[in-house]
Amino acid sequence: MxxxxxxxxxxxxxxxxxxxxxxxxxxxxxxxxxxxxxxxxxxxxxxxxxxxxxxxxxxxxxxxxxxxxxxxxxxxxxxxxxxxTTDWLSDAGREKLRAYGIAPPQGSSEDKTALFQDEKEVPCPQCNSINTKMTSQFGSTACKSLYKCKDCLEPFDYFKCH
Amino acid sequence: MSKKLDYILQLADNAMILGHRLSELCGHGPILEQDMAVTNIALDLIGQARSLYQYAAEVEGQGRSEDDMAFMRDAWKFKNALLVEYPNKDFAYTIARQFLFDAYNYPFYKLLAESKDQTLAAIAEKSLKEVTYHLRYSSEWMIRLGDGTEESHQRIQTALNELWMYTGELLEASEADTAMLAEGIGVDLAKIAPLWHQKVDEILSIATLEKPEVKWMQKGGKIGSHTEHLGFLLAEMQYLQRAYPGQEW
Structure with missing residues (x-):
């Protein structure tokens, strides 16, 4: 073969x-x-x-x-x-993350040197609301941040752009 | 070749010792989010140290491993800057130490990514992405504490004043720095110095903090002449391999 x-x-x-x-x-x-x-x-x-x-x-x-x-x-x-870079994450991978309860990276580039930058709109993987808030830039693993949904009140992980 | 080994160890030991210092806060951070933040940064630094120690072991060519480099050398063989071995004390010291180092490390890796040495350039390219987050984090906390309450302002200013005398050697070339610069491998510290001062001035000004006027600088880390703090740190970090050599899990 x-x-x-x-x-x-x-x-x-x-x-x-x-x-x-x-x-x-x-x-x-x-x-x-x-x-x-x-x-x-x-x-x-x-x-x-x-x-x-x-x-x-x-x-x-x-x-x-x-x-x-x-x-x-x-x-x-x-x-x-x-x-x-998170740009290499496949589309299938992004969809799997969402279904698993982790918000996939939004877009690709951001200025990581900017202080106190505006947070990205990250849709809640549970209810899709964009009324969410970052609670910590650093999460349970190096690749994630912690977010909270202000509508359904679920805390969730966001796979951050890198 | 030994100058090159010394040079790689300067970088590796900085990452390892600062990473270990931050890891001491695991489970002891002031609040949960900051506990996770500093341990995330510790993980990045220890990861960078691994890549650098692997390369150091390869350059040395005596069959030693990354673990031998971290766990089986004594204090006088370590070439890290004195700043990174300074104890955590309180959160103000932890943040001031991190900021003063990050403001150096960020432009350093940016230039090292253009090194003629492909392995160092690759490690620098990888590390730079992580160090960018570290600098943002420590800068934001300098501002929060400096422009915070009277108490936080006074404590971060005290930490800054006390740590200042350890910043001089970051920007002063060792024999290894000079030799590697001449070969197009190392970074020109004369180019880093103005960038470091610019970043420090920028953040201290927003943070309403005073730049310390201390002129006298303590140095020696790059040639293995350390403060008493490093021995205690290594006693804990190296305990297992010293007590049970070659132990694995």
């Missing part, structure tokens, strides 16, 4: 992010490249944030999955450049 890159990419869609298990590592844009050399596979990944504690687990999960599918020689390489 001839192994194609497309086939490996589709297999990698079975590897979920350990912290946000509704997203696959492909949805998140963590997988940057797949290289095939005869019977050896190399998967190139990039961390979301430098301190992302899930990277080791993701590497182990990629190897375990590919070995289970019959690929003996698998290496996982980490690259830092170009630096990961």
């Amino acid at each position: 001839v192994v194609t890159k497309e086939h490996i990419w589709s297999l990698l869609e079975e590897v979920c992010d350990p912290e946000i298990p509704v997203l696959t590592i492909v949805d998140l844009g963590i997988v940057r490249d797949v290289k095939i050399n005869d019977d050896a596979l190399e998967v190139v990944i990039t961390p979301t944030y430098s301190g992302c504690p899930a990277m080791n687990m993701i590497e182990v999960n990629i190897k375990a999955l590919l070995q289970e599918k019959g690929f003996e020689k698998v290496t996982v390489t980490t690259v830092l450049s170009p630096a990961w």
